[in-house]
Amino acid sequence: MLKLFHVPKTRSTRIIWLCEELGVPLDIETVSFSPEFRMSPEWLTKNPVGKVPVLEDGELSMFESGAMVQYILDRYANGRLQPMAGTPDHALYMQWSWFGEATFARPLGEIVNHRRNFNPEIPEVVEEMVNRALLCVKAVNDAVEGKEFLLGEFTAADIMVGYSLMLCNQLIPSHSYDEANQYWARLCRMNGAVKAFGGLNPGSLSQ
Known part of the structure; x- marks a missing residue:
């Protein structure tokens, strides 16, 4: 299952919105937006610039929301919510x-x-x-x-x-x-x- 590390009102809302429209299951873990958390060694292993969100899918870990959107579309949407490539x-x-x-x-x-x-x-x-x-x-x-x-x-x-x-x-x-x-x-x-x-x-x- 996709797992999203989320902070309300941040770009992680894009992923929640997309998965809800597609009916794709999403495990959401809300994390702190404090500088102390985002610059901690543990978080920097997930997002090297200390930002939110992070999306995990098995061994894959991503930290750019636009790329997450496109990945979910290409892997799970079966052609929904984007036109045919090359058009x-x-x-x-x-x-x-x-x-x-x-x-x-x-x-x-x-x-x-x-x-x-x-x-x-x-x-x-x-x-x-x-x-x-x-x-x-x-x-x-x-x-x-x-x-x-x-x-x-x-x-x-x-x-x-x-x-x-x-x-x-x-x-x-x-x-x-x-x-x-x-x-x-x-x-x-x-x-x-x-x-x-x-x-x-x-x-x-x-x-």
Whole structure:
């Protein structure tokens, strides 16, 4: 059985969400997010940079959430939640999956790290990262106009982007992108999202 080392509100929610949608059994062990735990010798053997999550499947151990998503799809999904490899739709699926982490999550992570390390924060730095994140929200907004999900049908790319939308909702109080708000509301109603976010009410991006 897959085993996930999990911290609420972190990228491990992507794995919970995906497995719930696929009906793939997942053993979840919640761990501490404290620096003491994450930089302990024991944890560094699982994740060499002291981050979360970690996924284990037998002898295999992984520490990158996007790679975990793709591994689960390729090994356990039987063609579900991703288009056929080598097709234009699969290229777009990969684009949005990478966008969710490499492009969208980056400025959000910079906001978190800045506020953690600088007290008081430097407003100009945070403003720049907020503007970059909102460009990503606009990209999502435009992509889902007239569609239920990024590719029309729900795929794991929506999970990858959905986590970043959740984080954006926590860090940036409001914006006026109605299509993105409606898309987020649809994601929040999915069984996998409810399971992944637990007691957290993802709410609306405009709140």
